[in-house]
Amino acid sequence: MTNPSPFDEFFKNISSSPEFRALTGEKTTNSADFSFENLEKNLREIEASTAKANDLMRQFDTNFATEDAKKIGNSVQNGNDKTPPKTGKPTDDELKITIEVRRPEKKNPETWGFNGVAGMTDLKRELNESFIKPLKFKFLIEKLRQNSEKNANEKSEKNTELLEKLYSEYEKFKISIPTGMLLYGPPGTGKTFITKKLAEEIECGFVSKNMGEFGSSYLHQTTKNIKDFFDGVKKIAENEPIILFLDEIDSLLSARTNNVDSNKAEEVSQFLQEFNALEEAKNLIVIAATNRPDHLDSAILRSGRLDKKIYIGPPDETAREELFRMYIEKMGRPHEKLDYHELAILTTNYVSADIEAICDEVARDASRNLLDLIDEAESGALTEKHLENHKITMEMLRETILEMPSSLKMVDMSIYENWLAKIS
Incomplete structure (x- = not known):
């Protein structure tokens, strides 16, 4: 048998007291003494009972009605059963947002890039023509420009000049390269795997982040985590092409309703703001993935954000x-x-x-x-x-x-x- 909690003992003392039984209409042993003839005596008893009740309530407030408990109670009463965010300062570990860049190494040609992706012929062709070739060309030109500034010689200058002319001719067609893509489909179809293989094809760095990792129990900390992360990724992309993979994007960017709380609205707004600023990062490609596209906030699907939407279904x-x-x-x-x-x-x-x-x-x-x-x-x-x-x-x-x-x-x-x- 479990020992009674402090609250159980407290409630037992209140409910068994004569004052409580009198308030609820329950007969007490001395209820017959209450009469106009003994008015003065009964008034003194009522005054003492009131003082005792006040003392019991003070004990309750001290031991149980803490600020956190009140916030949770108010939250539940208002129909929102989520735990309110903490106030104060998080620890260094809670502040840490890690950014790990994986740079693919070509170990096995048979499984390198799309050679290691089974089937999906149409998808690979589409990605190759509209995404991989233009990006590889763009990154090649930028790399040659950087190298020519560091190691100038006649041969490299000639090659760079010819490639610049070729790229200039291509740019005349004003073909926009999608730098935001959404992969959606049922779980286990290989959305993360395909993105890694895409990074191998382009031969660029790969940064992966599960959107749930941005979350913090501290007030406004999730918003700060989002900003710090994107600032860090943009800084890395200043020196090399990067594919940024955002997994389970619906966990942060779920559709907003009329009942959405201010913290959630702030987080979504911050993410969209950071996403819009990615246009400045010329070497950064963002690929997001979700199993539940129907849960996404419509704002992330607007033009200029995740323009290309690709269904990744079960393999044929x-x-x-x-x-x-x-x-x-x-x-x-x-x-x-x-x-x-x-x-x-x-x-x-x-x-x-x-x-x-x-x-x-x-x-x-x-x-x-x-x-x-x-x-x-x-x-x-x-x-x-x-x-x-x-x-x-x-x-x-x-x-x-x-x-x-x-x-x-x-x-x-x-x-x-x-x-x-x-x-x-």
């Missing part, structure tokens, strides 16, 4: 074949002859994250017997024969697919069709 049959090859064959996992076409058919409506999880699970199963041989290896009893036939098999893959259904079973796919129809 060809892409699923390539995914199995990628996660088994290209990764060098030991396997017997596999029917990738059958695997693709068995995983209809599976997303890339599902297929990766299946391959990881099968690899664990296939390698489990090797771990059981540690004792033999330590005792010197291990032979070459013990190391044979530890491979991923079709039967193992079939069984694992049956055990791991598609994650899309939990997703309402009409969300994306309806949203696309709405913005078209």
Whole structure:
């Protein structure tokens, strides 16, 4: 049995007191003494009871009715059950906004850039023509300009001059390069992965940020975090091209309603202000991702912000074949002859994250017997024969697919069709 809390004891003392029972109409042992004949005595008793009640209320205010408790109570009473933001100064750790730049290294040509993206032929063609080629050309010109200022020689000057003329001819067509893009679609379809591969194709730095990381329980600190982060990224982009990937953008930029609180409105306003200022950062490309485009604030979808909107859906049959090859064959996992076409058919409506999880699970199963041989290896009893036939098999893959259904079973796919129809 749990011990009663201080509040339980406090409430018990109040509710069992004669004063409380008298106020609620409950008969008390001395209620018969209350009469006009004993008026003076009863007045003194009432005065003493009032003093005791006041003393009890003072104890309640001191022990329980703190400022934070009052704020929470008022918040709930007004229909807003969110905890009010803290006041005061956050610690150094709470102030820290980290910016990590990943610079891709070309280790394996087979998986470098879009070579490592299964299927999505139309998407890759669209990105290559409208995004990658123009940006690579632009960044090349800027890099040559910087190098020619540092290491001027006749040959480099001639090359730069010719490329400048070529770029000048291209610019005459006034083709705007989209520097803001929204990737939307169900979870697990590879939005983050595609963005990383895009950074490899362009050969630029990659900065990733989950929008929920901006949040702070301190008043106005989220707004400051947003400003500090964008200031930091723009500074990095002064020296090199950067892709900024903003994941789960709906967690910060969800649609505003009539009941939105002032802090939320301030955060959205600050983000949009910082986003507009990104035009000054010529080397910065922003790609945002969301699983719930229908939750987004309409302001971020206006022209000049996330102009290009691309749906990333489940992989088709060809892409699923390539995914199995990628996660088994290209990764060098030991396997017997596999029917990738059958695997693709068995995983209809599976997303890339599902297929990766299946391959990881099968690899664990296939390698489990090797771990059981540690004792033999330590005792010197291990032979070459013990190391044979530890491979991923079709039967193992079939069984694992049956055990791991598609994650899309939990997703309402009409969300994306309806949203696309709405913005078209």
